[in-house]
Amino acid sequence: MREPDAGTFRKPREDVVVSVCFSELAAGPATFAAIRDLAVRLDGAYRFREIILVVDDTQRAGFLDLVREVPNTRLFVVRRGTEYYDRRVIAAEEAIGDLVILGNLEEIAALDVLAFLDFAEAENAVTMAFRPARRPFKRLLAWPFIALGKLAGFNVDPSEFQSIAVPRTLLNLLLAHDEPRLALRFPPRDPRLPREWFRTAVNVEGRTAFTGIGRRLALLQTLLVYLTPTLLTLVAVSSGVLTLVGLAYAGWIVGAVLLVDSLAPGWLTTNAMLAVSAVFMGFSTLGLSLGLQHLLKQQRRLKADLVPEEVNRIDLFQQVAFDLNVVLESEAPAPPAEG
Structure with a gap:
């Protein structure tokens, strides 16, 4: 039974x-x-x-x-x-x-x-x-989603x-x-x-x-997008390191020019271009990543296109008040005037 x-x-x-x-x-x-x-x-x-x-x-x-x-x-x-x-x-x-x-x-x-x-x-x-x-x-x-979820701070298991x-x-x-x-x-x-x-x-x-499968792919994309601040932080750190390496390389080239009597033909121009490229890529990537992080912090969630249309409207609060015989303050009769 x-x-x-x-x-x-x-x-x-x-x-x-x-x-x-x-x-x-x-x-x-x-x-x-x-x-x-x-x-x-x-x-x-x-x-x-x-x-x-x-x-x-x-x-x-x-x-x-x-x-x-x-x-x-x-x-x-x-x-x-x-x-x-x-x-x-x-x-x-x-x-x-x-x-x-x-x-x-x-x-x-x-x-x-x-x-x-x-x-x-x-x-x-x-x-x-x-x-x-x-x-x-x-x-x-499910393991790739679980791992990304942990990095993003969610308990993800599709x-x-x-x-x-x-x-x-x-x-x-x-x-x-x-x-x-x-x-x-x-x-x-x-x-x-x-x-x-x-x-x-x-x-x-x-x-x-x-x-x-389509929903799983959308979940993967959402997790990666949510990880954007973390990824941008990693990009900023690596760009800063690249910039320092480029500057150090440029200092080494200047030292070589000052201390070495004879340099191989083309050595100076080749290494100078390498140092300038490293410094430029480091600075530009660092600036872009920091700017994007600033925009993300300033951005507010926009929900305008998430507003649905309610087909049938019901007033459950009013029903609860009526069934329980509760008089709402806005509906209560006004007290009689004095005098």
């Missing part, structure tokens, strides 16, 4: 708002059925919840019936081709819950989502789903589950990170962001080592 779900007989909680976000969905009966099932499970455990869907603008019509059918489902459309990591940032920024899941629909359908949320709340940590049994070949392919559960306070810290696209997928190595593993034995079908 199958044991009942952990949250089957508990009373729906009213002290917390839950947001579950999906940033990669395909319109189809299987997707719609999984979202309906998730809504039923959440409604049995939480009185206030929202489901956020971020889809291509070409799929807008396919999801309209679903958002009308499932209450408190918010639909955001973005331009076709918007990167997966950018979509996760959009979903996280729009979520209003005290507990937020950034998930993959197939993984969430296989996980015990209520236990996942309870674990994240109890540990007050960025919680990642973890499956101990993994193929060695898949682990081997073979891990994509779903994370985060309390609101920690989600704000992830969004405030210099690179929130990476931080929301691979939590940074930061003592302010404790990380825990929600261990599960389930395996999601269709997840192979070669799934999402």
Whole structure:
């Protein structure tokens, strides 16, 4: 006999708002059925919840019936081709819950989502789903990303589950990170962001080592770009060393001219050109690297092209206030005038 779900007989909680976000969905009966099932499970455990869907603008019509059918489902459309990591940032920024899941629909359908949320709340940590049994070949392919991630300060392992559960306070810290696209997928190595593993034995079908090659290449590019300040520092140091070597070489040439009675024909001009080239390359590369570092420090993140269009607007705060019979200060009647 199958044991009942952990949250089957508990009373729906009213002290917390839950947001579950999906940033990669395909319109189809299987997707719609999984979202309906998730809504039923959440409604049995939480009185206030929202489901956020971020889809291509070409799929807008396919999801309209679903958002009308499932209450408190918010639909955001973005331009076709918007990167997966950018979509996760959009979903996280729009979520209003005290507990937020950034998930993959197939993984969430296989996980015990209520236990996942309870674990994240109890540990007050960025919680990642973890499956101990993994193929060695898949682990081997992930090593270049793991090594680059460590250099960049992230816990990168593309073979891990994509779903994370985060309390609101920690989600704000992830969004405030210099690179929130990476931080929301691979939590940074930061003592302010404790990380825990929600261990599960389930395996999601269709997840192979070669799934999402384009996304892996985009991840590799993002990691290399994030390492730009470190690489520029190395370039600056090496350029400074090259400049000093060129200057020392020029001093040696001057000493040779002053101390040696007879030099071989062409020796002076050849070595002088070498010294000048070394000093010039060192100074120019050093200047360029320092200038780029200065620009990177001054640059602010521009999010103008990450603003999505919300198809259906819901006021979950107003619903919470109405259900709990709370009078907002802005709606409270004015006190009677004296005299």
